[in-house]
Amino acid sequence: MKFTNKDLCSLLFTDLSPSQSRCNTCSKVYKSGNGYTNQVHHLLKRHPDYHDLAVAAFRKGNRFGVTLPDQRTNDIFRWIEWCVMERMPVSFCERPLVRKNVKMDPISAETLQKYLDLVYLHMAGAALDAIS
Known part of the structure; x- marks a missing residue:
């Protein structure tokens, strides 16, 4: 860091x-x-x-007690946000033009898919807890 x-x-x-x-x-x-x-x-x-x-x-955390994510965590979130909100395929992150023009650290489609799956599982669990 x-x-x-x-x-x-x-x-x-x-x-x-x-x-x-x-x-x-x-x-x-x-x-x-x-x-x-x-x-x-x-x-x-x-x-x-x-x-x-x-x-x-x-x-x-900072003086306000808010825990801040590190840069890698922030980058992964931004990649997920970009792919989901723009309805892009996971392989989008590996396109040469995207890599050339993005300011975030590069990420592989496999890694992005892994984190998308983890977010999905977490949210599915939270939804089940909410309706139980």
Whole structure:
């Protein structure tokens, strides 16, 4: 999972004011200038495992307690949404022109079908539970 400096700082620091932020791991306070240099330098120097900390914070959720999906999960959802809403065949995702022009990570028809089946089974189970 790749994070920008902005992502790292929003996950691993708490804004105290527009000009200050606090490290969520060690509580050290840093000045926030126009960028994220101070915070990123702190992470590199004091928390060599900062990437693991960022992944854990990302999976845990944001300040509002909302759990956010990772990029791969989001891409799979978007592929499913596109195929279902536009009534496209599953093999649509393997067309060269589609692959060339799409911004999502590529996916195979087999993988897309697997996730479509999983969504179907989940929704069928939820529907049965709702009517029982």
